[in-house]
Amino acid sequence: SQQGEEDPQALSIQEGENATMNCSYKTSINNLQWYRQNSGRGLVHLILIRSNEREKHSGRLRVTLDTSKKSSSLLITASRAADTASYFCATDANVWFGTSGSRLTFGEGTQLTVNP
Amino acid sequence: DGGITQSPKYLFRKEGQNVTLSCEQNLNHDAMYWYRQDPGQGLRLIYYSQIVNDFQKGDIAEGYSVSREKKESFPLTVTSAQKNPTAFYLCASSVYASGGYEQYFGPGTRLTVT
Numbered sequence: 001s002q003q004g005e006e007d008p009q010a011l012s013i014q015e016g017e018n019a020t021m022n023c024s025y026k027t028s029i030n031n032l033q034w035y036r037q038n039s040g041r042g043l044v045h046l047i048l049i050r051s052n053e054r055e056k057h058s059g060r061l062r063v064t065l066d067t068s069k070k071s072s073s074l075l076i077t078a079s080r081a082a083d084t085a086s087y088f089c090a091t092d093a094n095v096w097f098g099t100s101g102s103r104l105t106f107g108e109g110t111q112l113t114v115n116p
Numbered sequence: 117d118g119g120i121t122q123s124p125k126y127l128f129r130k131e132g133q134n135v136t137l138s139c140e141q142n143l144n145h146d147a148m149y150w151y152r153q154d155p156g157q158g159l160r161l162i163y164y165s166q167i168v169n170d171f172q173k174g175d176i177a178e179g180y181s182v183s184r185e186k187k188e189s190f191p192l193t194v195t196s197a198q199k200n201p202t203a204f205y206l207c208a209s210s211v212y213a214s215g216g217y218e219q220y221f222g223p224g225t226r227l228t229v230t
Contacts, residue, residue: 031216042120042206042221043159050215088158092216100166101147101210102217106158 006089006110014115019076021110023089024069030092032065033104034074037086046074046087079114086111119143120222122207127227129201137192137225139207148190149219152176153204162205165190194227201229 007022023032031050035043049056049065049072056063062075076083090104119142129135141148147166151159161174165184179198184190194201205225210217 033216033218035219040204040224040226042122042223043208043219045218045220048214048216048218090219100145101149101164103161103164104217104219106151108156108158 006087006107008110009108010111010113012113012115013079015079015081017079017114019079019083019112019114021074021087021089021112023072023074023107025072025089025091026070027091027093029067030102032063032072033090033092034061034063034072035088035090035106037088037109039085043088076112079112081114081116084112084114120207120209120220122205122222122225124225125223127225129227129229131229132196133229134193134195135201135227135229137194137205137207137227139190139192139222140188141190141207141209141220141222142188143209143211143220144187145209145211145220146187147210147217148184149208149210150174150180150182150190150192151206151208153206153224159206162192194229201227203227 005024033048034046037043047058049063060077065072086109088106088109090106092102121140123138149164150162160176163182165171181193207222208219210219
């Protein structure tokens with residue numbers, strides 16, 4: 001299995017409902033990030049949660065992190081059709097490049113479809 | 117897609133030809149990355165660069181080459197040695213924010229080799 005596995009692989013909901021996606025990983029991490037990718041486009045960073053944080057909010061997004069279970073969840077509240085996209089978790093396992101960057105390992109993503 | 121541009125959006129090549137994908141950023145970021153994405157899959161790291169004139173292999177570097185002569189530019193060459201080059205290629209750069217390095221992505225180049 002890969003570091004950063006999302007569950008479910010696909011999720012279909014109605015507009016206004018909440019969407020929850022989960023991510024599991026295997027090694028210790030420095031932080032965990034969530035990204036969104038619209039079809040055929042680049043990824044967009046959504047939120048970063050550090051290993052010493054348990055919950056973080058950004059607008060309609062809520063991310064939790066349980067380092068004891070090596071898992072994270074992304075909750076999108078009051079979903080909209082525009083939220084239709086693939087969502088990826090990415091783990092930073094502290095493989096430092098020095099002071100300019102860090103290596104992320106991406107999961108295979110959850111495809112979210114929000115029906116109008 | 118932030119300040120990262122990739123060109124072209126679609127690229128078609130015949131087998132046996134080398135092809136170079138462009139990646140330019142105006143974000144003043146030091147680190148840049150190249151990823152490959154296959155249908156329904158996550159991203160796999162090809163090469164990364166921390167600074168000008170320095171780059172390192174990622175997980176799937178075989179059949180690819182890069183250069184980093186300028187901070188703004190990180191072109192990727194897909195050589196004829198890459199056995200299955202048809203894929204979606206994404207370039208990214210990173211910046212430290214909120215306790216970690218966040219990556220900014222370009223719009224991607226879809227390469228088809230026949």
